[in-house]
Amino acid sequence: MSTNLEVSNWKYSSFLINQNNNFNRNEILKVLSPENIDDAYNVISSWKGYSPTPLIILNKLNEKLKFNKIFYKDESKRFHLKSFKALGGAYAVEKIIKGNGKKVISTATAGNHGRSVAWGSQKNGLKCKIFISEFVSETRAEVMRNFGADVIRVKGNYEDSLNECINQSNENNWQIVQDVAWENYKLVPKLTMAGYSVMMKEISEQIKNEKISHIILQAGVGGMAAAMVVGIARYLDHVPKIIVVEPDNAACVLESIRSGKIEKISIEKESIMGGMSCGEVSLVPWEILKNSVDYCVTVSDDYISKTVKFLANRQFSDEKIIGGECSTPGISSLIGLNNNTELKKKISLSEDSNILLFGCEGDADEELYQKLLTE
Numbered sequence: 001m002s003t004n005l006e007v008s009n010w011k012y013s014s015f016l017i018n019q020n021n022n023f024n025r026n027e028i029l030k031v032l033s034p035e036n037i038d039d040a041y042n043v044i045s046s047w048k049g050y051s052p053t054p055l056i057i058l059n060k061l062n063e064k065l066k067f068n069k070i071f072y073k074d075e076s077k078r079f080h081l082k083s084f085k086a087l088g089g090a091y092a093v094e095k096i097i098k099g100n101g102k103k104v105i106s107t108a109t110a111g112n113h114g115r116s117v118a119w120g121s122q123k124n125g126l127k128c129k130i131f132i133s134e135f136v137s138e139t140r141a142e143v144m145r146n147f148g149a150d151v152i153r154v155k156g157n158y159e160d161s162l163n164e165c166i167n168q169s170n171e172n173n174w175q176i177v178q179d180v181a182w183e184n185y186k187l188v189p190k191l192t193m194a195g196y197s198v199m200m201k202e203i204s205e206q207i208k209n210e211k212i213s214h215i216i217l218q219a220g221v222g223g224m225a226a227a228m229v230v231g232i233a234r235y236l237d238h239v240p241k242i243i244v245v246e247p248d249n250a251a252c253v254l255e256s257i258r259s260g261k262i263e264k265i266s267i268e269k270e271s272i273m274g275g276m277s278c279g280e281v282s283l284v285p286w287e288i289l290k291n292s293v294d295y296c297v298t299v300s301d302d303y304i305s306k307t308v309k310f311l312a313n314r315q316f317s318d319e320k321i322i323g324g325e326c327s328t329p330g331i332s333s334l335i336g337l338n339n340n341t342e343l344k345k346k347i348s349l350s351e352d353s354n355i356l357l358f359g360c361e362g363d364a365d366e367e368l369y370q371k372l373l374t375e
């Protein structure tokens with residue numbers, strides 16, 4: 001079987017080696033304890049409709065790149081919410097509300113987190129207020145309304161929507177369920193990360209006896225990436241090379257890894273990968289990522305629509321895959337790294353490698369998905 005997939009001119013934008021890399025299982029599991037991780041799995045796996053999302057082998061992409069295997073965790077099938085975020089916000093709502101008497105949940109979101117919080121609120125009979133910036137599409141807003149939430153649009157960017165959420169929540173005694181941590185607000189973000197770690201529990205069973213050599217993790221504020229590192233510490237015997245990928249105009253993890261401390265960057269242009277267009281890594285993820293990430297890489301938006309199409313048209317795998325905008329940079333960065341022979345060698349990518357990628361969302365924004373498919 002041969003493929004005429006043409007990706008030999010794809011490039012990553014920037015690349016960085018973490019000079020402070022020192023993966024330490026015990027330190028990682030101090031930030032998020034095995035009890036928290038196991039509770040999330042026990043609770044979430046008991047929800048109605050739960051089943052592990054598929055781990056698909058990208059055999060056709062691998063014919064081109066010639067590794068051992070490329071695995072793709074397909075989160076488009078996560079409950080009916082179409083992204084891994086379904087695991088975090090909804091779990092955090094359920095845990096935090098127990099016995100605290102609050103009847104209204106609030107959050108700020110780029111879309112997927114809010115959808116999860118709205119779903120969790122609805123399941124638990126709570127009202128939900130969701131704050132979105134001017135960059136969040138109406139398609140995404142409508143889905144959250146369909147889960148029973150009041151959606152409040154705020155002028156400005158994500159940070160402005162978060163500030164408004166905090167102000168109104170303090171005035172009205174609403175329970176904020178945010179996936180970002182700040183000083184004295186760390187419990188809820190830890191719960192959301194514990195929810196995300198369910199993905200790694202599933203993967204540890206799906207790979208059977210195979211060893212993952214490289215894992216590429218998308219980062220916005222770093223919650224998902226850090227939760228997967230936690231999952232590695234909890235569930236995998238072999239620690240893979242950990243690579244974080246970001247949009248090239250929102251490389252807040254890369255810049256923080258470069259300087260060894262949290263760096264806030266100003267976003268000149270919002271990436272189409274809205275969930276990853278973040279200017280500052282969150283406190284809890286940073287505690288985990290700063291010493292566990294091996295490499296950071298960034299990619300431009302130029303490969304998004306091609307990757308979406310290749311996934312849908314079975315050019316990467318035998319199966320059709322519905323991957324939205326944030327599902328693409330794992331693939332495009334892997335191709336970019338592979339195309340640089342010297343760097344490929346340096347980071348030990350070879351025919352023996354088993355690479356794990358995350359299809360972290362499906363067509364969560366249906367309108368944008370259709371546009372990317374036909375562009």
Ligand SMILES: Cc1ncc(COP(=O)(O)O)c(C=O)c1O
Nearest residue numbers: 112220221222223224275326361
């Ligand atoms: C689909 C998708 N992928 C990746 C991310 C980035 O996750 P995090 O902000 O936890 O780093 C998000 C965040 O909203 C997302 O929705």
